[in-house]
Amino acid sequence: MFEILNSYLFQHKSISIPGLGTIVMERVPANTDIGNKNFLPPLYHFRFDKYFDAPDKDFFSYLATEKNIPDYEAIKWYNEFSLELRNKIKLEEKVKWDDVGVLKKDYAGNIVFESVPGKFPFMEPVEAATVIRKDAQHLLRVGDSERTSGEMNEWLHPAEEVVKKQTWWIYAIALAAAAIIILLFHFSSKPMSPSSFGNQQQLETTR
DSSP: OHHHHHHHHHHHSEEEETTTEEEEEEEEOOEEETTTTEEEOOEEEEEEETTOOOOOHHHHHHHHHHHTOOHHHHHHHHHHHHHHHHHHHHHHSEEEETTTEEEEEOTTSOEEEEEOOEEOTTOOOEEOOOOOOTTOOOEEEETTEEEEHHHHHHHHSOOHHHHHHHHHHHHHHHHHHHHHHHHHHHHHTSOOOGGGSSOOOOOOOOO
């Protein structure tokens, strides 16, 4: 019996029980589990409204179709089911509604409802992995104009090649200055003469 009632409840999001109240299905949106790096699927839970207990006509038509009986017999059958459910709660103090919750008496004798946590069986948590695309481009608003992220990156952080082209002459000047210092030291340690330039080693020839 509960399978038929649950099918209606999941389709129409509520079901009324004469003399007891209405069970309302509420959806909990998808959420993130930061600790486990997961996206959690939507969940559902059930709320009990004891102030409304009158099923609508569509429910009895649905019940008559599912049980293959006339509408008036469906109304009679469901009212008897509801009476039996109320009596069972009074005697046993609680009744489990499969996949929905528990109807029971509280300390004052009132009928209350406890929902069981549920999830859609076809939805599972999804891993939330961060994907970094090095060359991905997206538009950025800069004042009244739009620029790509690549253009802004080049503007804020000039490429190393550009920096090297702009500073190569500094290294050239440093090398030239070092060479001049070496030459000056060489000539300052020896008297200046024509022999200071070139190789003065004598070679002997044989006749």
